[in-house]
Amino acid sequence: MQKVAVIHTSPVSLNELKALFAELLPEVEMINIIDDSLLEEVKRNNGITPGIIGRMCLYGQAAQSMGVDLILNQCSSVGESADLVKQTVTCPLLKIDEPMAEEAVRLGNRIGVIATVGSTMKPSCNLIRTKAEQAGKAVEIKEYLVAGALDILMKEKNQEKHNELVLKEIKKAEQECDVIVLAQGSMTVMLPYLEGISKPVLTSPRRAVERVKQMLAQQA
Structure with missing residues (x-):
């Protein structure tokens, strides 16, 4: 096995x-x-x-x-x-997040990265840049930090408030980017709310x- x-x-x-x-x-x-x-x-x-x-x-x-x-x-x-x-x-x-980063690079030039904790933003964006360099592609990365939302989800156990804050940033990124990356695995709770989003929204797990x-x- x-x-x-x-x-x-x-x-x-x-x-x-x-x-x-x-x-x-x-x-x-x-x-x-x-x-x-x-x-x-x-x-x-x-x-x-x-x-x-x-x-x-x-x-x-x-x-x-x-x-x-x-x-x-x-x-x-x-x-x-x-x-x-x-x-x-x-x-x-x-x-x-490696397969997700590779797919984001394939799907668009303007990539929006949404994170709910600041410490995730830099490594997530760096990974996308690395994958873009490996693919020989120039990309523009836009950052959308939903500060404090991870604590709202994990410590306050308030998924509704977390989802409301993240969805607001997803809708903003939808207007500005070709593809949207949800940087943390915990953000898969957003999947049921993405039906009306016109741009690809990627999660990692x-x-x-x-x-x-x-x-x-x-x-x-």
Whole structure:
């Protein structure tokens, strides 16, 4: 049986990813490593720290010691530390937002990035720029930060208010961009509200698990 370790910085996407694995990869063992101090630390420092890098590398080594076939990094905010983890393990590592970033570059030149926590914005935009450079394409990235909305969702448990704030920015981006990226996995709660949006709106979890399936099939 193939194994995938998922490194989480909060439990917010755990159930959704479990459901996606059950749907798309029922024969694969999913191992979850959750350290919710990572997200708080990256938010406090508005970016990754030596401590975050150290713990992420430790979790990468732990995953490898379990004999996993692939590591999935669940959190965009620590994506740049995952790039360093990749250099310390022999198994493949996929960042959850990589397939989404690649698709955004394919779909448009003006890319709107919507985030609900400031620490996610820079690594998400940097990833899109990297994917655009790899594709030999010039893109314009517009940032839409819905400050505080993640805490409204996770701490206040007020999904309605979160959705209202995010939808306002989606509608603004719809007027200004070719394609819209919802930078965090937690933003899949917006999917039921996107029917009337005329531009593509991309989320990361399903795209990432579909890519994991492809990568595991290549290993088999």
